[in-house]
Amino acid sequence: MRFSAKSFWAIAAALAVTASWSFQANAKPRHPLVGHAAPDLLQHLQSGPAGNFRLSDHRGEVVLLGFWASWCAACGDYLANLRALEQTYQSAGLVVLGVSLDEDRQSALDFVRPYGASLRTSNDDPVGVGRQYSIEDVPLTILIDRDGVIRYVHSVSDHVNQVAIQRELRALLDE
Numbered sequence: 001m002r003f004s005a006k007s008f009w010a011i012a013a014a015l016a017v018t019a020s021w022s023f024q025a026n027a028k029p030r031h032p033l034v035g036h037a038a039p040d041l042l043q044h045l046q047s048g049p050a051g052n053f054r055l056s057d058h059r060g061e062v063v064l065l066g067f068w069a070s071w072c073a074a075c076g077d078y079l080a081n082l083r084a085l086e087q088t089y090q091s092a093g094l095v096v097l098g099v100s101l102d103e104d105r106q107s108a109l110d111f112v113r114p115y116g117a118s119l120r121t122s123n124d125d126p127v128g129v130g131r132q133y134s135i136e137d138v139p140l141t142i143l144i145d146r147d148g149v150i151r152y153v154h155s156v157s158d159h160v161n162q163v164a165i166q167r168e169l170r171a172l173l174d175e
Contacts, residue, residue, distance in 0.1 A: 048120030
């Protein structure tokens, strides 16, 4: 059986479209808040500097919101990474807030203690910051640009690639 060049290209185009559909069907869905203004939040800090943390007070800075919980096996390393990122990039304009989804505040305090008193952490408030930010699993990292727009979201499965998170963070800090 012989194919003309026209038939060959028609078959190749059909295969490319099919492969594209298959790739898109298996692609990781984008977080619903990426590209939108970050919902404002007001959190009472349980560690780090005393007082409250209001997201809107940090316009002009890059903000990393890190959602975690004491019952999460990966969250110990996650908090250590948050602390390291904050120490490395704070002078460039990075602000980090770790938000615990623990119902028991004391469990959250006990869990975060080894990661340093300088790391800002809070517990999810009754209004439900976790709901506002569509948190389904922890740890979850949300990177917010200087204009208050959510630019990147990394779920628990993404945390194996800290290099990508640092690259995105540096890009935001350089804007």
